[in-house]
Amino acid sequence: MSRMHLPLSVVTALMGGAALAEVPRVAVDIAPVHSLVARVMEGVGSPYLIVQSGASPHEYSLRPSEATALQEADVVFWVSPELTPWLGDAIETLATNASVSELLEADGTIELEFREGALFEAHEHGENEHGENGHEEHADDDEHAEHDAHEGHDHGGHDPHAWLSPQNAATWLNVIAGQLSAADPENAGAYFANAAAGQEEIDALIGEVTAVLEPVRGGQFIVFHDAYQYFENAFDFPASGAISISDASDPSPARISEIQHRISGEGITCVMSEPQFNRGIVAAVLDGMEADTAVLDPLGSDLEPGPTLYPQLIRNLASTLAECL
Structure with a gap:
């Protein structure tokens, strides 16, 4: 017999009373984090996604429904x-009655410094777990000075693309379960059980992605903007550089020249674009170069929002790199 045809009292008993609990209303900024929250809430409720698929989170105008x-x-x-x-500002103005969690500040989160300059060196920065003192300092080199001279991008704080570390995602599942349980104690058991199951899935995902990348380990690639170092560090699979330091600004001619010299000088075979941004810039970089191009998407714009988006996003990054290299 289908559950939908069972008497309400039986359904309630089967769900341990969860059907009667008032599920908290939850809002989440971007699709990968929304996926983690949806995994923790699975079987209990569904979170609301603020930044819609395909949009850049750096610059976004709230629609009335999102507000x-x-x-x-x-x-x-x-x-x-x-x-x-x-x-x-939107959270401070609108979400006045909400419990707000800034995940980059959560205990146990791996945080990485922003990289400077167009070209990267492997293992340029170390990891830092939130709450510990000391970050590895940026190299004081010509690239740093040139970045300051022509990029005009403020790099205060840490690189925020931290969801691309599966270790951070696993940590955040527990943080999410804790916050939801504080708001909804009746469903705490479900939240923590889902978080534990999600962590097991991420452990398996790390093994799967490592196997996909192993045959092309050591391959060199250029990314569109510097969004992937958490993924690079997690799988020891470093990029050689980024066309743009930020997806909010176009690269300077000097930066494009730096990238082209590295592509030709080191035989780099793959240059990545992103679905949200101008592919003409990638075409300019590849002009006269012997390198392939592919699309890396750090947000999973073409994926259906929900609990399965996060693991599929990480798989897609790995498979795209493996195919391009």
């Missing part, structure tokens, strides 16, 4: 103001 979701939220999860500088 309403923040206004009605009991719990809000977001990465950090470095990723969505516009969202901090």
Whole structure:
């Protein structure tokens, strides 16, 4: 017999009373984090996604429905103001009754410094777990000075693309379960059980992605903008450089020249674009170069939002790199 045809009392008993619990209204900034929250809430409720698929989180205008979701939220999860500088004011103004979690600040989160300059060196920066003192310092070199001279991008704080570390995702599942349980104690068991199951899935995902990347380990590639170092560090698979230091600004001619010299000088075979940004810039970089191009998507724009988006996003990054290299 289908559950939908069971008497309400039986359904309630089967769900341990969860059907009667008032599920918190939850708003989440970007699709990968929304996926982690949806995994923790699976079988209990569904979170609301603020930044819609295909949009850049760095610059975004709230639609009325998204503003309403923040206004009605009991719990809000977001990465950090470095990723969505516009969202901090919106949360402060609209989500006045919500419990707000900034995940980049969560205990146990691996944080990485922004890299400077167009070209990267492997293992340029070390990891730092939130709450510990000391970060590895940036190299004081000509690239740093040139970056300051022509990029005009403020790199205060840490690189916010921290969801691309599966280790961070596993940590955040527990943080999410804790925050939801504080707002909804009746469903705490379900939240923590889902988080534990999600962590097991991420452990398996790390093994799967490592196997996909192993045959092309050592291959060199250029990314569109410097968004992937958490993924690079997690799988010891470093990029050689980024066309743009930020997806909010076009690269200077000097930066494009640096990238082209590295492509030709080191025989780099793959240059990545992103679905949200101008592919003409990648075409300019590849002009006269013997390198392939492919699309890396750090947000999973072409994936259906929900609990399976996060693991599929990480798989897609690995498979795209493996195919291009």
